[in-house]
Amino acid sequence: MGPDQGNGNGAPPPNWGVAFDLGLRLGISVILGVGGGLLLDSWLHTSPIFTLVGMVLGIGAAMYTIWDVAKQSMGR
Amino acid sequence: MVHVEIKAEELFAIGPLIVTNSMVGVLLASIVLLLAAWWFTRRSGIVPSRGQSLLELPIEFLAGVVRGTGGKRWRQFAPFVFAIFLYVLIANWLSLLPGVGTIGLAEEVDGEKIIVPFVRAGAADLNFTLGLALISFVAFVAFGLRANGLRGYLKELLIAEPAYMTPLLTPIHLISELSRVISLSMRLFGNVFAGEVLLATMLALTTATVFILPLAFVVPGIFLGLELLFGLVQALVFALLSMTYITLAIAEHRQHGSSDDHSGEAPEQGAAPAHGSA
Numbered sequence: 001m002g003p004d005q006g007n008g009n010g011a012p013p014p015n016w017g018v019a020f021d022l023g024l025r026l027g028i029s030v031i032l033g034v035g036g037g038l039l040l041d042s043w044l045h046t047s048p049i050f051t052l053v054g055m056v057l058g059i060g061a062a063m064y065t066i067w068d069v070a071k072q073s074m075g076r
Numbered sequence: 077m078v079h080v081e082i083k084a085e086e087l088f089a090i091g092p093l094i095v096t097n098s099m100v101g102v103l104l105a106s107i108v109l110l111l112a113a114w115w116f117t118r119r120s121g122i123v124p125s126r127g128q129s130l131l132e133l134p135i136e137f138l139a140g141v142v143r144g145t146g147g148k149r150w151r152q153f154a155p156f157v158f159a160i161f162l163y164v165l166i167a168n169w170l171s172l173l174p175g176v177g178t179i180g181l182a183e184e185v186d187g188e189k190i191i192v193p194f195v196r197a198g199a200a201d202l203n204f205t206l207g208l209a210l211i212s213f214v215a216f217v218a219f220g221l222r223a224n225g226l227r228g229y230l231k232e233l234l235i236a237e238p239a240y241m242t243p244l245l246t247p248i249h250l251i252s253e254l255s256r257v258i259s260l261s262m263r264l265f266g267n268v269f270a271g272e273v274l275l276a277t278m279l280a281l282t283t284a285t286v287f288i289l290p291l292a293f294v295v296p297g298i299f300l301g302l303e304l305l306f307g308l309v310q311a312l313v314f315a316l317l318s319m320t321y322i323t324l325a326i327a328e329h330r331q332h333g334s335s336d337d338h339s340g341e342a343p344e345q346g347a348a349p350a351h352g353s354a
Binding site: 018020021024025028029032033036057058060061064065068072 | 244245247248249251252254255256258259262263313317320324
């Protein structure tokens with residue numbers, strides 16, 4: 001396979017980086033949401049409201065990431 | 077006793093600037109790259125020699141990947157992707173040279189003698205990988221701004237469709253954007269640091285007793301070979317992900333069908349479609 005011919009039938013070569021990225025980003029999204037919520041709760045003394053909100057947002061962000069990556073892949 | 081410090085160790089300070097052994101590793105990588113660039117620009121010819129062809133091979137391969145997946149405007153960000161790739165690759169491979177991580181000053185910490193190496197793998201310090209990830213982040217924001225304009229970019233980032241979902245979707249979008257930076261930096265740091273720990277452990281295990289000493293010439297060598305491969309893969313992953321994010325930032329512009337092209341580059345004939353541009 002030449003360097004610029006993709007897989008030889010005109011399609012671009014697969015971008016494996018996206019696959020490496022997905023798993024880690026799912027975990028990080030949830031950690032960011034929960035971490036942000038914990039910080040807000042300790043600052044505003046509202047525990048556990050923002051922790052729960054952060055968790056929901058983090059899980060939502062993880063799902064959004066899957067959707068985003070799937071959208072890119074289908075767009076190829 | 078295996079001792080690998082997660083934090084880069086301080087060597088000396090120049091005023092308020094603390095110089096760590098990881099910084100020395102990164103500086104060495106920069107010097108190698110600058111010297112290679114100087115040598116290459118002086119010696120390279122239109123008809124490449126055998127050595128030049130060998131050096132151009134990885135660049136041609138990466139150019140093929142960037143051209144194939146980077147969309148019409150791949151030429152705009154290809155130098156950035158190459159630079160990231162070569163920088164991470166050289167920094168990773170330099171850390172496998174003899175003396176790196178093993179020659180240093182003997183210090184006593186908590187009654188134990190440890191070696192504080194003069195040079196350490198640059199990417200085994202989170203500061204370096206986070207810095208690179210932030211550079212990538214700035215790059216894909218800049219390319220997004222260039223393609224969408226400030227208004228279009230902020231609209232894309234902050235306003236969801238349908239509009240009443242904005243309070244829910246905007247924080248989700250922001251978390252997802254932020255996770256890119258953390259994911260880029262943590263992956264590279266984690267892999268390189270784990271490699272350091274693995275090599276140190278293998279060396280310590282095989283030199284533990286005199287009966288298995290011959291293994292010390294074989295086993296770490298196998299893992300050094302694997303680290304050579306992992307260094308290449310991690311450099312490639314970092315560069316390709318940076319490219320993917322930039323491509324996405326540009327592709328979003330086309331998805332929303334805006335007709336004003338801020339970059340002003342003419343479409344290239346035969347270029348492959350970008351991610352998410354359908």
